[in-house]
Amino acid sequence: MTDKVIENNQVTVMGEVVSDFTFSHEIFGEGFYMIDVKVKRLSDSFDIIPIMMSDRLLDVTQRYIGEYICVSGQFRSYNRHDEKKNRLVLSVFAREVEFVDDLEDSARTNQIFLDGYICKEPIYRKTPLGREIADVLLAVNRPYGKSDYIPCICWGRNARYASGFRVGERCAIWGRIQSREYLKKVNEECAEKRVAFEVSVSKLEILEEEIYEKTPEYSV
Numbered sequence: 619m620t621d622k623v624i625e626n627n628q629v630t631v632m633g634e635v636v637s638d639f640t641f642s643h644e645i646f647g648e649g650f651y652m653i654d655v656k657v658k659r660l661s662d663s664f665d666i667i668p669i670m671m672s673d674r675l676l677d678v679t680q681r682y683i684g685e686y687i688c689v690s691g692q693f694r695s696y697n698r699h700d701e702k703k704n705r706l707v708l709s710v711f712a713r714e715v716e717f718v719d720d721l722e723d724s725a726r727t728n729q730i731f732l733d734g735y736i737c738k739e740p741i742y743r744k745t746p747l748g749r750e751i752a753d754v755l756l757a758v759n760r761p762y763g764k765s766d767y768i769p770c771i772c773w774g775r776n777a778r779y780a781s782g783f784r785v786g787e788r789c790a791i792w793g794r795i796q797s798r799e800y801l802k803k804v805n806e807e808c809a810e811k812r813v814a815f816e817v818s819v820s821k822l823e824i825l826e827e828e829i830y831e832k833t834p835e836y837s838v
Contacts, residue, residue, distance in 0.1 A: 626733035627692040627758050629710050631667055632721055633657035635685050639678040642670060649673040657728050665797040668709040675715050686721060690714040693730055693795060695766045706767060708815040728794040730817055732768060734758035735788055742781035752777035756789060770817040780822060788825040793817045
């Protein structure tokens with residue numbers, strides 16, 4: 619059962635370590651730490667992806683800035699209470715880590731596959747230049763009754779296709795994890811820069827089965 623559930627959330631990212639480890643939390647004596655990895659896109663830009671890692675996978679007392687690593691795991695979420703609201707926090711939960719010499723195949727440095735359920739009605743819109751976009755929120759089940767809520771963004775034909783999805787439908791998504799900076803208005807005079815993480819969808823499809831009626835309600 620556990621292996622089957624893990625298969626519905628698969629991530630592989632390869633990139634340059636650009637931060638030291640910072641402590642996140644501890645469970646039954648096992649420490650978990652955060653580290654940032656700079657992952658190149660096919661263009662000249664890049665994404666900074668947060669990785670959560672157990673101290674049993676790597677010596678977290680060492681500095682690895684400038685080294686290249688390959689991380690395999692899952693894209694996970696949790697709600698953090700922030701400014702009287704719940705804020706969705708996402709990171710890659712590492713299960714396997716290895717060091718690599720270089721990044722020859724850039725097309726494979728950032729891959730994700732998700733198999734989950736539509737938990738909010740997709741939001742379809744067009745940019746001022748007429749480009750079609752659809753936002754999809756996917757609930758991906760974890761063992762022990764937990765779920766990760768993963769925001770996904772679709773473009774063009776994928777956006778038109780996703781605009782017709784219904785809440786509770788099972789959906790498979792392939793793509794990459796991207797980071798996006800935005801300004802959060804704090805008050806009338808001040809705004810602060812924040813970073814959002816989402817899946818940029820390259821392919822998606824509805825999986826044939828009955829509507830999943832037990833998809834947990836989600837709100838931010």
